[in-house]
Amino acid sequence: xxxxxxxxxxxxxxxxxxxxxxxxxxxxxxxxxxxxxxxxxxxxxxxxxxxxxxxxxxxxxxxxxxxxxxxxxxxxxxxxxxxxxxxxxxxxxxxxxxxxxxxxxxxxxxxxxxxxxxxxxxxxxxxxxxxxxxxxxx
Amino acid sequence: xxxxxxxxxxxxxxxxxxxxxxxxxxxxxxxxxxxxxxxxxxxxxxxxxxxxxxxxxxxxxxxxxxxxxxxxxxxxxxxxxxxxxxxxxxxxxxxxxxxxxxxxxxxxxxxxxxxxxxxxxxxxxxxxxxxxxxxxxxxxxxx
Numbered sequence: 001x002x003x004x005x006x007x008x009x010x011x012x013x014x015x016x017x018x019x020x021x022x023x024x025x026x027x028x029x030x031x032x033x034x035x036x037x038x039x040x041x042x043x044x045x046x047x048x049x050x051x052x053x054x055x056x057x058x059x060x061x062x063x064x065x066x067x068x069x070x071x072x073x074x075x076x077x078x079x080x081x082x083x084x085x086x087x088x089x090x091x092x093x094x095x096x097x098x099x100x101x102x103x104x105x106x107x108x109x110x111x112x113x114x115x116x117x118x119x120x121x122x123x124x125x126x127x128x129x130x131x132x133x134x135x136x137x138x
Numbered sequence: 139x140x141x142x143x144x145x146x147x148x149x150x151x152x153x154x155x156x157x158x159x160x161x162x163x164x165x166x167x168x169x170x171x172x173x174x175x176x177x178x179x180x181x182x183x184x185x186x187x188x189x190x191x192x193x194x195x196x197x198x199x200x201x202x203x204x205x206x207x208x209x210x211x212x213x214x215x216x217x218x219x220x221x222x223x224x225x226x227x228x229x230x231x232x233x234x235x236x237x238x239x240x241x242x243x244x245x246x247x248x249x250x251x252x253x254x255x256x257x258x259x260x261x262x263x264x265x266x267x268x269x270x271x272x273x274x275x276x277x278x279x280x281x
Binding site (some may be wrong): 012016017046048049052077081082084086088 | 152153154155156157158178179180181182183184185189190191192193195196197198199215217218219220221222223224225228
């Protein structure tokens with residue numbers, strides 16, 4: 001199982017929402033959440049909050065992978081997120097993958113897309129700024 | 139007539155809001171306040187026992203939609219088009235988080251919402267939000 005090799009990619013929240021690591025593309029995790037009741041907004045569709053929760057988790061997972069590849073440990077804290085809801089996501093598996101546009105000393109900028117059956121037609125996209133605290137242990 | 143208090147058991151009991159445990163707290167003519175109770179499954183990391191940012195986003199999205207219905211005085215189908223959340227600070231350890239959103243403007247096809255999340259003191263927010271929702275098949279108000 002890919003996610004057992006990287007157990008630190010998912011938070012309590014992500015795991016209890018049913019988010020899983022579905023695979024890796026060039027060492028970037030692709031996350032997935034199934035169309036379970038916990039994600040439902042209006043009948044048979046994703047709640048926007050669940051969609052953005054998946055995208056946020058994909059952003060953190062990509063950053064944790066990138067930092068661990070560099071042999072660095074850091075605490076990640078969200079600064080902000082802007083989500084564009086492009087099309088209603090149906091109650092079916094939803095995928096998300098992040099692209100790190102900047103990985104700086106103190107912050108990172110990450111874009112994320114979420115899709116269902118057709119990757120060329122994303123359901124939502126997000127841009128996120130994340131604080132990176134490399135020294136903070138407390 | 140849309141009554142956020144009366145509609146909450148229906149709106150918040152199932153699906154994602156139900157899983158989060160969202161509950162109604164208060165409302166006014168153009169605003170709605172919800173509460174997101176702390177629980178371990180909503181934690182964002184292992185170090186700090188605080189609610190993750192994802193559930194706070196969800197609560198603000200939900201409170202924003204309900205604020206639109208309060209403002210329009212009726213239920214209208216809406217879909218979030220764009221939403222931004224600035225996370226000012228982590229919520230307190232084991233703290234419930236309160237979300238208050240206000241619909242300050244509606245047009246024929248769009249509704250504009252702003253809001254805050256806090257853990258007890260509205261003057262010291264955990265997060266602020268701004269969002270635009272699109273109405274699906276009908277104006278939210280006669281304008």
